[in-house]
Amino acid sequence: MARTERRGSRTWIRRTLALVVCGLLGVWIVTSVVEASDTDDWASAQEIEAARTALMGLATYDEMRGTSESVLDDIRWTLDDDVGTADWIHDSVRRDVGGCSPAESEVSGAFSEATRSRGALPTDTDQTARVLEIVETVAGRHGYKPATRFVDGIGDQYFYLSTDRGGRISVVFGELLDIRVTSDCYLTEAAMVERTQ
């Protein structure tokens, strides 16, 4: 009798322990799954290495320097000829990583450049369509294709064009016509030399 009671008591303890272990395991699995699905997919080491290898096969940043400025000049001159001359305000060229993918931006020595001009052009509905048509045509010659467009909270229109590699043009019809051209991403000559040594 006493032996049966002890056995029953042991069984009860085993079941409780099993339940606790299962419970803890369940919590661990749920936490792991949530943690895994919440992982930031910024750029893995393999992606960065692949990006570096791809950049090594392209022209250098030094060779491509001035690209964004020449695209913007091209757009601006065409606009001036077609819809009238604007008083353009120019920002200086910035070297940064705006045209680089997440993986490219993690590669040391990888850069793109960006240039921006703002000008007061007549922007009624007809002119907006014409300006956009010109930008699309000129930018298309340099490899930029229409990507996205939207209207903000007060009705200003935003148009984005991009290249296959990450170069980007934004055109905003706000108080001023704002055009920003960002080039594709390239590796500097110094970084390329360092890598090949």
Added chain:
Amino acid sequence: MRMPQVVDLGEAGFLALDASAISQKAVDLRRGTGRLAEDGAQVSSGWRSLTAVYQSPVAPGLVSAMEPIGYVASGMSGAMGPAAVALEDYAQAIGSLQTRHRSIDADAGILSQEAAASPDWQSDPLLLARQARLEQSVSTLESDFDDAREQCVAVLDGILVPAVQITGSFSTAGVGAWDPRDLRSVSSLDALTPTQVNAWWISLSPVAQSMYLMTEARLIGGLDGIPSAVRDTANRSRLDGELARLVAEREALNLDEQSGSQRERIEVLDRRIGAIRAINHVLERGGRLLLHFDISGPEPLAAVAVGDPDHAEFVGVLVGGKGTTVDGGAGKMDTGARQVRDAAEVVGSIPAGDVVVVSWLGYVAPPTFADAADPSFALEGHPGLRQFTQGLAAVRPAGGAEPTVTVGGHSYGALPVTLASQLPGSQIDNVVTYGGPGIAETFPDDIDRYWMANDNDLIRGVVGSGWYKYQPSTRDGWEELSTDPFEADGVELTAGEHHSYLVEGSSTLHNLAAVIAGRPDKAVPYGQD
């Protein structure tokens, strides 16, 4: 076996100085002193003798104009003598302090060995007495260094301040009005508010500023209220040295058999090394200022600005959430900050340089999803954020325009951001939370507040669990902005969700940029699309 560190020797500023180089410069100065007086006298006498051969109505004027050169040079030469002496004394003091430091370091090493061999060393009165004596010696070293620096600066300022005009971030309102009381000990600076720090900094002479920058880079780089360019210089000056030191320590540990505590130390070292490399990579992008760099704690901390916040009209400060670290997240946060800056310039039609966005990695974020339920990370980090925003305003000239400061909190970052906003004296004008699990309970009326959330955000799981009681609501003056994709002419603007709120071409990037640019009217409200 890893030895306990029984005496903290700190990062003494004088260890970075080269006493023999300072001494050599003092010798050079003394040599130059003699030549200066002779050359000055020659110039004056040369001009006087010129009157014999050069007859012109302007000749007397020219000669009398050149006459002072002789006695000014003589006076300057006389003053440079004490400067050379002051530098020699300073070099001697540095050399002596370094010798004493080495001696204390050796004694501390022996004490650590003995402590390691005795598990209950903390109850051994003899060992404790030796520990107290060594700590006292360290403290004396620091105060002796303060004294040596003060004496040297006082002499140099007496000579140089009237003669030197320095511009830029090192220019001071108090040039020529030197007061030795302005030289503060390191510990007293930590207790000042950013406004007081700024008042102290601009009261210093250029020589004193340079001296602090050279000898207390760690302190100056982390002090809110110091001009951003100066903080950047101070923080950058430490990167190479710290990296070399950490890599050397890491390599030394690799050679030994690794115990549990060594593996722990290696993890810390790897995080610090990774953090410095990540910061270097971000700084390499150009146009960045390193406003904070602290690797003294278990988790490295930093803040990097895209642009110079001291001269911008609009400043955005981005605060990351769960799992955000310097070594793993500085690159991504900086990319987000640059994208927000670019978008804000466009949305607000703002000239380049007038919008600056800072990646603030100045608090230890919860490392895992489970930790995100713990508010202690935010409670510990939010005073630093408030002080950082106060520093942004404190560096502006009195009577000048203060920047419009918007703080954006992503995910768990919503909590420290809203906590910092409710502290008195915060310089925050707008708050935007995106993908956040919850907010602080109360909110001041004078801060505009916006939130973006998405049902796909995993962090919203903890909201349902009841851990976060307070949620933004329109009843409390919050405005919800859209995270949904836009569709126009069949082309979609990306939706913003948990890790993609700041992706280029997303609705959420646009909305955050609109608030930072002072144009919340251009943001797209929730439900409009």
